[in-house]
Amino acid sequence: MKKILITGGGSGLGFELSKAYAKENNHLILVGRSKEKLEVAVSTITDKGGVADYIVCDITDIKSIDLLKSTLQMKYHAIDCLINNAGIGYFGPIEELSLDELDQMLSLNVKGTILMTQTLLPLINEKIINIISTAGLKGKINEAAYVASKFAVRGFTESLQKELSIKVTAVYMGGMATPFWDHSTHIKDKSRLKDPSDVAKEILAKDDGRLEIIIE
Numbered sequence: 125m126k127k128i129l130i131t132g133g134g135s136g137l138g139f140e141l142s143k144a145y146a147k148e149n150n151h152l153i154l155v156g157r158s159k160e161k162l163e164v165a166v167s168t169i170t171d172k173g174g175v176a177d178y179i180v181c182d183i184t185d186i187k188s189i190d191l192l193k194s195t196l197q198m199k200y201h202a203i204d205c206l207i208n209n210a211g212i213g214y215f216g217p218i219e220e221l222s223l224d225e226l227d228q229m230l231s232l233n234v235k236g237t238i239l240m241t242q243t244l245l246p247l248i249n250e251k252i253i254n255i256i257s258t259a260g261l262k263g264k265i266n267e268a269a270y271v272a273s274k275f276a277v278r279g280f281t282e283s284l285q286k287e288l289s290i291k292v293t294a295v296y297m298g299g300m301a302t303p304f305w306d307h308s309t310h311i312k313d314k315s316r317l318k319d320p321s322d323v324a325k326e327i328l329a330k331d332d333g334r335l336e337i338i339i340e
């Protein structure tokens with residue numbers, strides 16, 4: 125039974141990935157800030173016979189990540205796979221982006237992904253999967269700073285692929301119907317967004333150590 129840690133496992137794509145990987149007889153470790161969301165997510169998986177735990181951690185805070193590492197070492201010694209999934213987006217004309225919104229995107233999407241990878245690297249046996257977005261492949265109107273954060277994660281991922289001996293996969297997908305959009309009017313017709321459970325199943329099906337998974 126492989127141990128898979130997923131950041132942002134309490135909602136959206138992270139939760140769907142957790143359910144999909146749990147069905148394949150893996151042990152899921154869900155990470156996020158909200159204990160309540162993580163508890164519900166873990167119960168949903170264990171009620172169906174899956175194996176899952178959660179650890180509360182703010183991945184923008186190095187002290188919180190260090191504590192997470194200690195807990196992982198104590199409880200599990202090592203993990204097989206880290207899925208860097210937690211991310212946030214703020215959209216609109218670049219002139220209207222606030223400093224706080226910019227800070228949040230860079231802290232979570234970029235710094236959080238880098239710090240989690242760097243800190244947990246000695247514990248990872250097999251692979252890292254970085255959830256990026258099609259925003260990591262091309263620029264988009266009213267998404268400049270989000271796109272910049274995702275290009276950064278793409279650059280980080282491609283560099284790790286050359287630097288590390290473990291497998292590192294970049295995942296690029298378009299819009300999904302998740303809480304990511306709850307406070308945004310950027311997408312007018314949300315009915316056209318993909319179901320995150322379909323995206324999770326496709327990621328699982330293509331998770332064979334390849335460098336990129338692109339979900340059209």
Ligand SMILES: NC(=O)c1ccc[n+]([C@@H]2O[C@H](COP(=O)([O-])OP(=O)(O)OC[C@H]3O[C@@H](n4cnc5c(N)ncnc54)[C@H](OP(=O)(O)O)[C@@H]3O)[C@@H](O)[C@H]2O)c1
Nearest residue numbers: 132135136137156157158182183210211257299300302304
């Ligand atoms: N939805 C889309 O259309 C779409 C498209 C392409 C790519 N993506 C990417 O997919 C990934 C997952 O997003 P989603 O759509 O599933 O959105 P989501 O449901 O809002 O998930 C984001 C998750 O990140 C966690 N998180 C936020 N801040 C955190 C922090 N400081 N420390 C630890 N965890 C934190 C949240 O949990 P807590 O609040 O409990 O911490 C939440 O579970 C993101 O990287 C996003 O950029 C999304």
